[in-house]
Every structure is written in structure tokens, then in C-alpha cells.
Amino acid sequence: MxxxxxxxxxxxxxxxxxxxxxxxxxxxxxxPRELVELYRELIPWYENVHRGQSTASRRTTDLFEDAYDTIARWINAPSRRCLVLGRNTTEAHNAVMYSLLTEFRHGDNVVTTMLEHNSNFVPWYALTHEILPRLGKTVECRPARLDADGNVDLEHLASLVDRHTKLICCTGASNFTGSRPDLAILRRIADASGYLQPTGERRSRLLIDGAQLVPGRAVDVQREDVDYLSFSFHKMLAPFGVGVLYAKEHLLRHGRPFLYGGDMIAEGRVFPDHVDYNDLPWKYSAGTPNILGVIVSAQALRLLADLTASSERPLFGGTGSFPYxxxxxxxxxxxxxxxxxxxxxxxxxxxxxxxxxxxxxxxxxxxxxxxxxxxxxxxxxxxxxxxxxxxxxxxxxxxxxxxxxxxxxxxxxxxxxxxxxxxxxxxxxxxxxxx
Missing domain, CATH: 3.90.1150.10 (Aspartate Aminotransferase, domain 1)
Structure with a gap:
């Protein structure tokens, strides 16, 4: 039972x-019915966020920012500053690719696997075969093979990693074989590469595609020590077009934004020869976001806790903190x-x-x-x-x-x-x- x-x-x-x-x-x-009804209930007081002085704008902004906090707590991220919210997991992977685009050096490589969803392979294929060659850089994409059971062959993956491996990209749970690679082993392989990152660290970055992982088990990003984690709410009861990229805060501070304009710009800080970007997490929130989708998607996590009766008090509809x-x-x-x-x-x-x-x-x-x-x-x-x-x-x-x-x-x-x-x-x- x-x-x-x-x-x-x-x-x-x-x-x-x-x-x-x-x-x-x-x-x-x-x-679930509650999410659809909540979406409708938010409409009378809907307004854009971060730029308005009206009561509706301030109310919506508070709910929107609390949603970031809820999502961060769900995966035990240190704070909302570690989150980039977009449309889906695919966009999250592209955000990582573009944020690292100018960091790659001639002779670098990206290690991925034959088990990946296309969204965690094709961006790296495009980067190494189409984009960087036009910039005069040669970077390899190295896919690790599968073993006889349909798992990632971690020994083969380790053999592909060397001191030129900037990034390792791997599924956390395959949507085909159901295989779940050992994240601790992946972390050790990434740590052992010795790659010198622009931030001074000597190890490969680790990106985990969590589209099937996060809906299936608890993920603690601090304990797992992943650099990047992606997932989508449309696989977690909330089909409102919201995807999540978790990244360590220093990587988001150092990285390039994926999209430019709107809320990712510091208020009043655009000049002909200089532009200042907004504080995290809004640095990665260009234009008007999916405001209601984000609010309701975060509430999906609270409702899931209520449905499984795993909280001492009802969480759905509320705001504020709850323990991991x-x-x-x-x-x-x-x-x-x-x-x-x-x-x-x-x-x-x-x-x-x-x-x-x-x-x-x-x-x-x-x-x-x-x-x-x-x-x-x-x-x-x-x-x-x-x-x-x-x-x-x-x-x-x-x-x-x-x-x-x-x-x-x-x-x-x-x-x-x-x-x-x-x-x-x-x-x-x-x-x-x-x-």
C-alpha cells in the first residue's frame, strides 16, 4: 500500500x-480543477508586474514573486535568485546554451549522451556544428553510448570527459527507457575534469534535464550539487506554459542573458553607450512574463502536497514559507x-x-x-x-x-x-x- x-x-x-x-x-x-478555477479567480485583479503603482499591479507582483520563492523552496534552491522561468524545459536548455555561448574556447567539448531528449542534444549539436564554427571556434559534441539495458554507459561517459570538457549534459530520467543515471557519479566525473572555468573553478559544469526527474521524486539541488537543472510544469499538473531553469547564483550573475529587453533591464539604466541589467532573477526575465501561469504553476506544488496529505496544514492558495x-x-x-x-x-x-x-x-x-x-x-x-x-x-x-x-x-x-x-x-x- x-x-x-x-x-x-x-x-x-x-x-x-x-x-x-x-x-x-x-x-x-x-x-486539477482548483488550478483552472484559481486562474480565473486571479483575472479581476490582474495587472502587469514590477512597473505599476496600482493596487492591482502591486498585488500581482507580490503573488508573482512569491511563486518564485515557492518553486525555489520545492527544489531546495538557496533563493529565487537561482531561478530562470520561461516556457518549458527546451527553452531552459537554450538559455544555458546562449548564456555560455561566448565562454567556449577553441578546442573545448560538450559531453552529452545517446539517451537525451532532443531538447538536451540538438542545442549542443547546433552550438558545436553550426554556431561556434561561424565564430571561428572548433568545439566537439561527444555523446556517451548506452549499455545493454538502455542506461547511460557511465564508464564510457567518463572516458569522454577531459580537461577541455566545459559542460556535461545528461538526462535525470529518460522519457524512453525510464533510466535514471546516478547524479552523484555524474557530479564526481564532472569534478574530476579539471576544466578551468571563467569563474576560477576547475571542474566541468553539470546540466541535468529534470523534465521526467522532478515530477517523479524529490530533488535537492544543493545536495545533488548540480549546476543547472531544468523541468516543466506541464508535467506537474499545471499546463500553463511555464518551464524552470535552476542555476547556481554565481553562474547566473556571470552568465549572459538569453533574451534582451523589458524587465531584464535595470530601471532607467539604458544609455547610448551603456546598459545595466536588472538584479537576479529578473536579469533573465525579458519582456512581460507568463504572470498568471507562473503564479498558478507554483500553486500546483502546494496543491500536490495537499492531495498527498503530506503537509500538516493546507498549502494551496497560501503564500510564504514551508520546509523542504x-x-x-x-x-x-x-x-x-x-x-x-x-x-x-x-x-x-x-x-x-x-x-x-x-x-x-x-x-x-x-x-x-x-x-x-x-x-x-x-x-x-x-x-x-x-x-x-x-x-x-x-x-x-x-x-x-x-x-x-x-x-x-x-x-x-x-x-x-x-x-x-x-x-x-x-x-x-x-x-x-x-x-
Whole structure:
């Protein structure tokens, strides 16, 4: 037993009334009713932030800034100054790429992996193959291979890292194999490189794609000692177009902004020959941000704590501090629940003749597979006809599908969230068996 009252949790969502079996949660989760209503409730007092003197502007600014604080506390970041909020995880990775663009030296390299989501490979491919060559710099992109179980081969990754490795980019949890590389090992590999950073540190930076990691377990950025961490709220109950980049504060102070103009400029500090940028975190907040999306997305974290009953007091709708222990309890309960569902699905799917499951036994709450003689797209359509929402394709993990020599480079995937129950799993498995 996981201790979650799943039926009580499901009562906060509208999708169960449709009879849908929602098992495509690795792509996007469903929004609880409270978040949609909160969005609507904010409208009467909506106003832009940081530039207005009206009561509405000051009220909205307070809620907006508190949202930054809530998100920072959720991942145990030292403060809001460590956050860059944008549209999604992809934008977060591009923000890192552009912030480091002018720091790369001729002969440097970036180490990534064959397990990456396209959003954590293509920016580095573009940087090293298209952008920097036009600036007269030769920089390599070195992808680490996969092992037989669909994990990142960490020994191979370590062999690719040398004193010219500026950055290591790695998924925290694969959206294809479900593999979760050991972050402590990645940190040790990065530390051992000896690369001299502009800040004086001698180690490679470490960027973790947390799009599937942060929704699945508690992440303490100080304990994990990551330099950069990305994730998106549309995989955490809040489909309002908000993505998060955590970075160590000194890296954001030293780095170049991704976008220029608007709120990232210090008030009144634009001259023909000089421009001053705003204080952190607003230095990385160009133009008018997704104000209501940010406010409501932060409240999604508070609501998740309430749904799992992991806080001593209700948090949703409130502001102010709460201990990181709330995150730990919330995510531990959620992780136990989704692990139980994933294990149940894995055992049942493994018993189906002709089915190949990709990835290790211990995994993030998703399972990708193919069935001999059945195209994955055809299989996903067959599941849909039985009311089960799967997903077929490469899941933007194109490199890994090619590495496993899948033709077409695609698989069918089921993925689970806090509101899924055992009936969802059983219906999905039955649909796969029948498909």
C-alpha cells in the first residue's frame, strides 16, 4: 500500500468523467480543477508586474514573486535568485546554451549522451556544428553510448570527459527507457575534469534535464550539487506554459542573458553607450512574463502536497514559507504510488508474447515497448479505440531509438501519474494484449 487515497485525488480532476484512461503523463499531466478555477479567480485583479503603482499591479507582483520563492523552496534552491522561468524545459536548455555561448574556447567539448531528449542534444549539436564554427571556434559534441539495458554507459561517459570538457549534459530520467543515471557519479566525473572555468573553478559544469526527474521524486539541488537543472510544469499538473531553469547564483550573475529587453533591464539604466541589467532573477526575465501561469504553476506544488496529505496544514492558495521536508514527503508518497503502478504494468506486459520492453527494471514511472509484427503507431491507435491513451513515436528520444536499431525509430509508451489507479493499469495492459 502506498498510503495515497487515489479516489479522493481523482475527485479533484474532470477527466475521469469522460472515461479516459490517461496513461500519457510523461508528455503532459492533467490539470486539477482548483488550478483552472484559481486562474480565473486571479483575472479581476490582474495587472502587469514590477512597473505599476496600482493596487492591482502591486498585488500581482507580490503573488508573482512569491511563486518564485515557492518553486525555489520545492527544489531546495538557496533563493529565487537561482531561478530562470520561461516556457518549458527546451527553452531552459537554450538559455544555458546562449548564456555560455561566448565562454567556449577553441578546442573545448560538450559531453552529452545517446539517451537525451532532443531538447538536451540538438542545442549542443547546433552550438558545436553550426554556431561556434561561424565564430571561428572548433568545439566537439561527444555523446556517451548506452549499455545493454538502455542506461547511460557511465564508464564510457567518463572516458569522454577531459580537461577541455566545459559542460556535461545528461538526462535525470529518460522519457524512453525510464533510466535514471546516478547524479552523484555524474557530479564526481564532472569534478574530476579539471576544466578551468571563467569563474576560477576547475571542474566541468553539470546540466541535468529534470523534465521526467522532478515530477517523479524529490530533488535537492544543493545536495545533488548540480549546476543547472531544468523541468516543466506541464508535467506537474499545471499546463500553463511555464518551464524552470535552476542555476547556481554565481553562474547566473556571470552568465549572459538569453533574451534582451523589458524587465531584464535595470530601471532607467539604458544609455547610448551603456546598459545595466536588472538584479537576479529578473536579469533573465525579458519582456512581460507568463504572470498568471507562473503564479498558478507554483500553486500546483502546494496543491500536490495537499492531495498527498503530506503537509500538516493546507498549502494551496497560501503564500510564504514551508520546509523542504514537505517536498520530500510529497514526492516520496507519489514515487511509491507510481512505482507500484509501474511495477504492476511491467510484470503484466512482460507476460505478453512478442512484447519487448526497453530499459531497466528500476525506472521512472513509464514503460516503452514494441510488439512483434505490430507497428507502434497502429498499436497506440488500437489502445485509443479501447479508451486507453498511450503514445507512439520516438518521444523526442531519437538518438536512443536509433542506438537500439529500431525501425521505424519508434515505440509505444505508457506513463503514470498521481491520479492513476490499478484499474488504469489493468485496462491498459488488457488493451495492449488485445491490440
Amino acid at each position: 502506498t498510503g495515497l487515497d487515489v479516489e479522493r485525488i481523482r475527485a479533484h480532476f474532470d477527466f475521469p468523467r469522460t472515461g479516459r484512461v490517461v496513461t500519457n503523463n510523461a508528455a503532459s499531466t492533467q490539470p 521536508a514537505v517536498t520530500q514527503r510529497t514526492m516520496d508518497r507519489l514515487a511509491r504510488h507510481t512505482a507500484q503502478l509501474t511495477g504492476r504494468a511491467h510484470r503484466a506486459l512482460a507476460a505478453i508474447d512478442g512484447l519487448t520492453i526497453y530499459g531497466p527494471r528500476e525506472r521512472a514511472p513509464l514503460i516503452a515497448f514494441n510488439r512483434t509484427g505490430t507497428d507502434p503507431f497502429t498499436l497506440a491507435k488500437a489502445l485509443d479505440q479501447r479508451g486507453v491513451e498511450a503514445r507512439a513515436g520516438c518521444h523526442c528520444a531519437t538518438l536512443a531509438h536509433h542506438a537500439l536499431r529500431l525501425d521505424p525509430p519508434a515505440s509505444c509508451r505508457l506513463s503514470f501519474a498521481v491520479y492513476n489507479n490499478e484499474e488504469d493499469v489493468d485496462r491498459a495492459v488488457e488493451a495492449v494484449a488485445a491490440g
